[in-house]
Structures are given as C-alpha cells and as structure tokens.
Amino acid sequence: xxxxxxxxxxxxxxxxxxxxxxxxxxxxxxxxxxxxxxxxxxxxxxxxxxxxxxxxxxxxxxxxxxxxxxxxxxxxxxxxxxxxxxxxxxxxxxxxxxxxxxxxxxxxxxxxxxxxxxxxxxxxxxxxxxxxxxxxxxxxxxxxxxxxxxxxxxxxxxxxxxxxxxxxxxxxxxxxxxxxxxxxxxxxxxxxxxxxxxxxxxxxxxxxxxxxxxxxxxxxxxxxxxxxxxxxxxxxxxxxxxxxxxxxxxxxxxxxxxxxxxxxxxxxxxxxxxxxxxxxxxxxxxxxxxxxxxxxxxxxxxxxxxxxxxxxxxxxxxxxxxxxxxxxxxxxxxxxxxxxxxxxxxxxxxxxxxxxxxxxxxxxxxxxxxxxxxxxxxxxxxxxxxxxxxxxxxxxxxxxxxxxxxxxxxxxxxxxxxxxxxxxxxxxxxxxxxxxxxxxxxxxxxxxxxxxxxxxxxxxxxxxxxxxxxxxxxxxxxxxxxxxxxxxxxxxxxxxxxxxxxx
Amino acid sequence: xxxxxxxxxxxxxxxxxxxxxxxxxxxxxxxxxxxxxxxxxxxxxxxxxxxxxxxxxxxxxxxxxxxxxxxxxxxxxxxxxxxxxxxxxxxxxxxxxxxxxxxxxxxxxxxxxxxxxxxxxxxxxxxxxxxxxxxxxxxxxxxx
Numbered sequence: 001x002x003x004x005x006x007x008x009x010x011x012x013x014x015x016x017x018x019x020x021x022x023x024x025x026x027x028x029x030x031x032x033x034x035x036x037x038x039x040x041x042x043x044x045x046x047x048x049x050x051x052x053x054x055x056x057x058x059x060x061x062x063x064x065x066x067x068x069x070x071x072x073x074x075x076x077x078x079x080x081x082x083x084x085x086x087x088x089x090x091x092x093x094x095x096x097x098x099x100x101x102x103x104x105x106x107x108x109x110x111x112x113x114x115x116x117x118x119x120x121x122x123x124x125x126x127x128x129x130x131x132x133x134x135x136x137x138x139x140x141x142x143x144x145x146x147x148x149x150x151x152x153x154x155x156x157x158x159x160x161x162x163x164x165x166x167x168x169x170x171x172x173x174x175x176x177x178x179x180x181x182x183x184x185x186x187x188x189x190x191x192x193x194x195x196x197x198x199x200x201x202x203x204x205x206x207x208x209x210x211x212x213x214x215x216x217x218x219x220x221x222x223x224x225x226x227x228x229x230x231x232x233x234x235x236x237x238x239x240x241x242x243x244x245x246x247x248x249x250x251x252x253x254x255x256x257x258x259x260x261x262x263x264x265x266x267x268x269x270x271x272x273x274x275x276x277x278x279x280x281x282x283x284x285x286x287x288x289x290x291x292x293x294x295x296x297x298x299x300x301x302x303x304x305x306x307x308x309x310x311x312x313x314x315x316x317x318x319x320x321x322x323x324x325x326x327x328x329x330x331x332x333x334x335x336x337x338x339x340x341x342x343x344x345x346x347x348x349x350x351x352x353x354x355x356x357x358x359x360x361x362x363x364x365x366x367x368x369x370x371x372x373x374x375x376x377x378x379x380x381x382x383x384x385x386x387x388x389x390x391x392x393x394x395x396x397x398x399x400x401x402x403x404x405x406x407x408x409x410x411x412x413x414x415x416x417x418x419x420x421x422x423x424x425x426x427x428x429x430x431x432x433x434x435x436x437x438x439x440x441x442x443x444x445x446x447x448x449x450x451x452x453x454x455x456x457x458x459x460x461x462x463x464x465x466x467x468x469x470x471x472x473x474x475x476x477x478x479x480x481x482x483x484x485x486x487x488x489x490x491x492x493x494x495x496x497x498x499x500x501x502x503x
Numbered sequence: 504x505x506x507x508x509x510x511x512x513x514x515x516x517x518x519x520x521x522x523x524x525x526x527x528x529x530x531x532x533x534x535x536x537x538x539x540x541x542x543x544x545x546x547x548x549x550x551x552x553x554x555x556x557x558x559x560x561x562x563x564x565x566x567x568x569x570x571x572x573x574x575x576x577x578x579x580x581x582x583x584x585x586x587x588x589x590x591x592x593x594x595x596x597x598x599x600x601x602x603x604x605x606x607x608x609x610x611x612x613x614x615x616x617x618x619x620x621x622x623x624x625x626x627x628x629x630x631x632x633x634x635x636x637x638x639x640x641x642x643x644x645x646x647x
Contacts, residue, residue, distance in 0.1 A: 102540045106528045111548035116590065118547040121540070139545065141588055 006360025009351040016348025017373045024380035028492040030229035058088040059145035064136040070152040071100040072439035086161035090116045094132035128432035130262035151242040153288040153437040164245040194250045194275030198243040198283030207442040212289040214404030221385035235331035237277045243285045261306025274323035301419035304339035308423030339420040342413030372498040507576040518550040535560040
C-alpha cells in the first residue's frame with residue numbers, strides 16, 4: 001500500500017513539478033532578459049518628456065476614474081489628475097458610490113478652473129467597473145483621441161499623461177519601421193498599438209506591515225522583470241486595470257465588457273482584433289496596497305475567477321485567430337492557468353514529501369532530481385522579485401518582502417485555486433468584491449525613481465544591435481547583475497542536469 | 504442672463520454659458536431625488552443633469568433655481584447632451600438671440616397695451632417631452 005502511494009505521489013509530484021517548472025523556467029529567462037535589457041542610459045530624459053508641447057497639436061486625452069465608495073482617496077486622485085502637465089485633458093469620474101464620495105464630487109472647487117472635470121453618478125453598479133467605464137466612454141468629449149484609466153487609489157505623477165502619449169508615438173514609429181520586416185511576424189512589432197500599459201507601483205503604504213511589503217516585492221518582480229521580458233520577445237501583454245492609455249477609436253469600437261476582470265477580457269479582444277499592448281516600466285504611478293490577508297484574498301479571488309472565466313470564453317477564439325503571433329498565443333497558453341500555479345506548487349511539494357517518506361520511486365527518479373526540481377521551482381518567483389527590486393534600486397530597503405511573498409503564496413494558493421476552478425466551471429461570473437482603500441501613505445514616492453536607470457525600448461534592446469547608428473545599450477559593471485544572472489542560470493539548469501544524470 | 508434650466512422628459516438640465524459658474528449643488532437639498540446617491544446624475548463645470556427626477560422634486564427645484572437667478576429655457580435634450588459632451592455654447596447664444604428676437608420690441612406695442620397683430624409673437628408649441636407641470640405656488644405664511 002505504502003509503495004503504491006509512494007509511486008502515485010512520485011508521478012503526481014513529477015507532473016506538478018514539471019508544470020510549475022514551465023513557469024519557473026520562464027521566470028528565470030525573464031530575469032536574464034530584464035537584466036540584459038534594462039541598463040543606465042541618458043536617452044529617457046528627453047524622450048519621454050512631454051514638456052514644451054502646446055495645446056495646438058496635443059491630442060485630447062480623456063482620463064477616466066472609476067469610483068466606488070472612495071471617500072478616503074477621491075480628493076487625492078482627482079487632484080493628481082488636475083495637476084497633469086499635459087495641456088489638453090478632460091477628467092471623467094464614473095461614480096457608483098453610496099458614501100461620502102458623493103458629497104466630495106459635488107464640491108464646487110473641482111469646477112472652478114481648467115482642466116474640465118465631469119462627474120457621472122450612477123444609481124446602481126450594473127456592469128461593475130466595466131459598466132462605469134462604459135458610462136465614461138459614453139459621455140467623454142467626442143474629440144478625445146486617447147483614454148487613460150486610473151483606479152482611485154493611484155497617484156499619477158505630473159508627467160504621466162505626457163509620457164503615455166510619447167510612448168504611443170514611439171510605438172507607432174516602431175510599428176511603421178520596415179528595416180527588419182522579418183522580425184515583425186514573430187514579435188508583433190508591426191501590429192498597431194492599441195494601448196500602453198505603465199507600471200502600477202504598489203508603493204504608498206509598503207511599510208505598513210508584512211503583507212504590504214510582500215505585495216510590493218511581488219509587483220516589482222512582475223512589472224520590472226516579467227513584463228519587461230514579455231515586451232522584449234513580443235508576447236501578449238495585459239491591460240491591467242489602471243495606469244494605461246487606450247486609443248479612443250479602438251475603445252469606441254470594442255467597448256468595455258462587464259466582466260469582473262474587464263481589463264483582461266478587453267486585452268483578449270484587442271489581440272483578436274489584431275492590435276497589441278505595449279508596456280513600459282518608465283511610466284509609473286504609485287498606488288496603495290491591500291493591508292490584510294482577507295482583503296488581498298478577496299482581490300485575488302476576483303482576479304482568478306474573472307481571469308479563468310475569460311480564458312475559457314475566449315480560448316478557442318484566441319488560439320484559432322490569425323491575428324495573433326505565435327509568441328502571443330504561447331503567452332496566452334502560459335497565462336491561462338496562471339492562478340492555478342500556487343495550488344500546483346503546493347500539491348507538488350506535498351506529493352514529493354509523500355514520495356520521500358515512502359522511499360518509493362520509479363527508475364528515472366532520484367533524490368537529487370527531486371531536490372533540484374523543488375529548489376528551482378521554489379526560488380523562481382522570489383528571485384524574480386529580488387531582481388525587480390534590485391533593478392529599481394530598492395533591494396536593500398524592500399528585500400524582506402520576498403520572505404513574506406513566499407508565505408503569501410502558500411496562504412493565497414487555496415483561495416486562488418478555488419476561485420480559478422469556479423471561473424472554469426461556472427456558467428456566469430460571480431460578483432465584484434471591492435478592495436477597500438484606506439488612503440494610508442507610509443512611504444513617499446520619489447517621482448520617476450528610475451530616471452537614472454533606463455535606456456529601455458520595447459524592441460530597442462534587440463534592434464539596437466542591428467540598426468546602424470542606433471544607440472547601443474550600456475552594460476553596468478556591477479557584480480550584482482552578474483550574480484543574479486549566474487544564480488538564474490544555475491537554477492534553470494539544475495533540474496535538467498539532475499535529470500540527465502539519472503538518464 | 505446666462506443661467507438656465509430646462510425640463511425635458513423627466514430630466515432636469517441646469518446650465519450656464521461657458522465661464523459663468525454653475526450653481527453649487529449643495530443648495531438643492533438632499534432627499535429630493537435630484538442629485539442624491541440613489542439617482543443617476545451628471546455634473547460638469549457648465550451643466551448638471553439629473554434623470555428621471557420625481558415631479559415633486561422638479562417643482563421644488565424650479566423654485567430654488569428661480570431664486571438663484573436661473574431662467575427656464577425650452578431646448579431639446581439632444582442639444583443639451585451635446586453641450587455636456589463638447590462644452591460648445593455657441594448653440595446657446597444663438598438660441599437666446601432667437602428668443603430675444605421673438606420677444607416684441609416696446610415701440611411696436613399699441614396704445615391700448617396689446618402688441619400689434621404684425622408683431623405679436625406666435626404662440627410657441629411646447630414639445631411633448633418638455634411639457635412638465637407648472638411649479639406649485641410658494642406657500643404663504645398665512646397657509647400654515
């Protein structure tokens with residue numbers, strides 16, 4: 001009996017372990033790409049600045065702010081949008097509130113001077129955030145050419161809109177570039193950019209407790225490493241709910257859905273229509289982090305359920321679409337069971353322990369292979385977050401968050417797994433459970449802390465070596481970069497080497 | 504005058520020409536079903552609109568708006584919706600000018616105090632959508 005359990009556990013551990021290793025390998029590859037492409041440079045300073053642009057040729061940007069009981073943060077976000085240095089904006093607050101927010105938006109001060117602020121109050125929450133954004137789309141100025149969206153707990157710095165517009169222009173220029181047409185089908189570089197996603201810098205209350213530190217580290221890994229790499233190899237990238245700008249004509253055509261993850265659902269429809277999403281870590285807006293496990297679990301359960309539901313709904317459409325590149329389809333396949341990976345890691349670890357206890361394993365299995373797979377899988381996400389923090393220059397202050405992240409992964413895994421399975425099986429999506437915002441700020445955000453870091457382009461890193469006269473990316477003579485790279489390679493190769501050793 | 508309101512199919516539009524500050528919504532008491540949390544309404548620097556307002560609330564709102572110096576103007580909802588979207592008040596100036604032209608100049612009135620047949624303004628047809636009950640008279644002190 002024990003032997004049977006051992007064998008079954010062993011095969012299950014191997015299956016789960018290999019499943020998770022697919023993610024781990026991608027994390028390691030992403031770290032190597034991010035380390036190679038993000039460097040110190042000088043071109044970012046002038047390139048992304050929108051200063052000096054006069055209203056005459058500045059396209060109208062409509063900023064949409066979906067609100068639901070945001071009394072703690074409403075003033076902060078509206079003021080931040082009013083202070084944008086871009087000369088031609090309107091602000092639309094799509095409000096579903098029932099609390100003191102209503103009184104705040106009625107205040108006369110918002111209407112006393114430009115830019116224009118429009119408030120749209122709804123009597124119900126039909127369609128949740130997507131419904132509110134649909135209302136904003138309906139009542140925005142018809143002359144608007146771009147739509148920017150921020151959640152209420154964000155504080156976009158003054159230059160955010162200018163930088164988003166500039167990134168659109170650069171992306172357009174790259175899309176039109178025909179120097180290397182053979183690269184375009186693979187990277188999707190020739191596809192029109194429908195949206196530019198910036199970095200959701202979860203930072204404002206990062207020192208509040210261990211949960212906020214962990215989430216800070218997690219987002220650093222995702223936005224400084226994973227998405228940077230995805231941009232580099234032309235994968236499908238998500239519009240992530242906040243800190244992004246869309247072409248208004250595309251949005252008018254596709255419209256918002258009413259999914260509980262309306263951003264992911266729109267992303268899939270954008271790609272199926274032949275558009276792509278560009279990402280840049282240069283455009284950052286700091287945001288608040290959920291402070292309790294309970295709040296975080298609720299948020300992640302919504303993400304997991306909505307994400308999986310949308311995957312199920314559009315799976316065939318995405319895979320059979322002729323408008324997505326191979327890299328985009330592979331990323332979609334990789335991303336489809338994303339919220340199950342925590343559960344897989346837990347299950348895999350448990351099965352492996354059972355197999356070890358029973359001392360039974362098939363011929364191809366060795367303890368060294370098991371340990372190598374476990375180690376490689378366990379360290380992938382933490383290492384990615386450490387690399388992200390290091391690239392941001394925050395490793396020393398925020399590294400403790402990585403330990404919290406490991407704990408958080410195990411704590412949240414069952415919740416996310418359950419919600420993902422629900423999204424996979426249910427006929428209708430569940431309801432939107434809001435994430436409470438407190439307005440708490442424990443850490444001041446230094447505007448564009450990456451100014452000294454970057455000469456990063458979505459494809460510039462690669463084309464830089466090919467295009468005559470293009471600036472070459474400087475390499476930093478810092479050992480940390482080499483250390484990160486070496487550890488990555490070691491952990492990536494370790495299970496493979498152990499497997500070959502057995503064979 | 505550059506401050507107006509329009510009643511149109513159960514919706515109340517309160518608006519000004521651009522540059523003229525719109526009234527503080529705080530002057531309209533909550534609980535009237537006009538700019539409350541459980542009602543759909545919109546607001547921008549030059550126009551506020553509340554939809555499906557109750558008749559009682561509209562009557563009281565008219566009284567308040569008149570007291571605040573707002574005059575009633577008959578306009579199509581579409582024009583006002585476009586005004587909300589674009590903020591172009593050109594149509595409003597044209598309409599106000601047209602209203603002024605329709606009014607009879609003083610020197611054309613006859614000695615018996617009636618306008619001459621030639622200059623008498625034609626009775627304006629009120630659109631079905633903008634037909635709303637007249638506001639109730641203000642309560643007098645003796646009524647209570």
